[in-house]
Amino acid sequence: MTTAAGLRVERWTRNSVIRSSLIGLAVLGLFAAPTVFEPAITQKLTGLWILVLMAAMWNALAGYGGLVSVGQQAFIGIGAYSTIYLTHAGVEGYTAMALAVGITAILAFLTSFVVLRLRGGEFAIAMWVVAEVFRQFVSFDSSVGGGTGISLTALGVYGPDYGRAFTYWWALTAATAALLILFFLLRSRFGAALQAIRDDESAAASLGVRVRSSKRIVFVLTSTGCGAAGAAILANTLFVQPNSIFSVQWTAMMIFMVLVGGLGTFEGPILGALILFLLQNQFGNGGVWYFIGLGASAVLFALFMPRGIWGTITERFDLRLTPIGYWVRGPAPPTARDPGLAQSDEGPPTDPPSEVAQ
Template sequence: MSAASPSPIIERGTTTSRIAAIAVVIIIALLATAPQFLSAGAVDRMTALFIYVILAAMWNALAGFGGLVSVGQQVFFGLGAYFAIRLADAGLNPFASLFVSAVIVGIVSWPLSLFMLRLRNGEFAIGMWVIAALTHLLVNLDRLVQGETGTSLISLNVYDTGTRRTVIYWLALASMTALLAILFGLLRGSTGAAIRAIRDNEDAAASVGVRVTGTKRLLFVLAAFGIGIAGALWLATSITFQPKTYFNVQWTAYMIFMVLVGGIGTFEGAILGALVFFLIETWFGGTGVWYLVGLGATAVLFSLFLPRGLWGTIEERFGLHLLPVGYRVRFPGNPTTALDGDAPLPRQTTQHQEKA
């Protein structure tokens, strides 16, 4: 009689992930004190990095975890900046207007989701791009904006340059930290399991009681809110607002690039992808059109040879999970084989390896 097969081991947190969590807290604390030691230019660049992390994490949440691929997320980036301009012009403190504008973007995204989430796959992706283009045209009609001439967040000029730079840095760091924490907590709970179930098979998820529409709407609004904050913070760093810049599809292209390179559907991948994009931009951003050509070529190469991105490949080969949001099923005697709740399941797989 053959021996009974050993039971699989279900794990989430590991010693490595606990050490990583402590390291994250230390890194954030160090970043909070960084303006005292960094040059003005370095502070501005770090602020840009925090914004890139927000953009990558929000698009990854929507597409990587939720399966909602959009090429029109620049609509929320642009609206975040636009509403900040409008609120500041109405007399609200410019720093407060950055976050109030993001709240308004989140509110606006809710009725938008009522009909956009009826679309699937390519229809949803193109539909979001159409919404972004229409919104761009509507914003141009605002007399305050003056069409493509644009306007400025002039109320920030009452603060001296050093104070303004430091405050914006801290606001960007706090926003990035808060949004990543909210997303991490959401994905680790039952809602996160529902989100990934919908991504893997929407009909199957609905058949076992998952509230498909409500869950997708929650993710849609969260992504809009986060990208709205990113747009408002970018406005604060640049002061000027031109609709053609903020509603440009290049912002979504950057999001897609960061997520594809870092690892779509992995929490750490979006952060790593944002860092890679930041370094490429820092080193090669001054090369003009060749910089954009290089970004496109890099994205194509990763799609062909590293389809799971940098972090996805590291997870696959070494089983390393620093910030796990799903459960892993490990089989004794074959420690390299595991089904991980963070990554999309193969199309032919019908099992779902996570607990709601």
């Protein structure tokens, strides 16, 4: 759009188009992984996309919606167990996983009417209680193995190698779709409102942002993403047990990834997921010390680098990789006091600029 004064608002710059195209191509390339790597590596990489998905979801919930939950494992478990119930009803395995995501969305929507009445710590703990309620529900259901758990046999028809490849593609598609939805949501008017809520909830409300309904949308969306992660975790391990799938450790991992990567940034949680993935593969056999290390790192980040790695980088260098912002471009405005806008149409070497021009 260009105004009479020659000013215009830009969403995409040449740099961001090139960067986004390269990222898109890289993601397409990742779909080829099962044809290149051994099944064991494919399975590990599936775990990485699940981590990316979970981190992005918890970040959107806490970082943009301001909803700090320690009970998102509720929806991970619902995604996994809904898949089991559906396959028992005769639905094909991967179709069951997709339908389980829909069931998670419905249950998240219903749950939101109870938990979103609460704020802060009350909401966080209520979500943990919700997770426990769902855990108890499946623990007492002998048709899904009760407390001892159950195997997912429906994917057996594809054989181990094809099964791992299909699960990889499913997880990568889910993670990519979630990030794309989040990206387009953040680029929309609703995204601007969400970022405003992130920065100052009551100031956002004073500008007309309907905070509670915005939070409901974020809650349902991110919980649905956790449901997709749960279904993928089940498909990747082919076994589910209430105590493990409804374990608070999933939320602890999400918090770690988001705190280390950068709360309230688009790119930070992806970085956090990569870091956790590397740590898992290096130190994952360390038992309790591994978890102590993760917890201690998260505490140190919260204390000394509260914006996380990516948040600190963006703050220091005023850098955002994903084009979710708005840039004003155009000729100098006719004010004597202020020096005016840059003439450049090309955009600065790195976008966004710290100022239009001084």
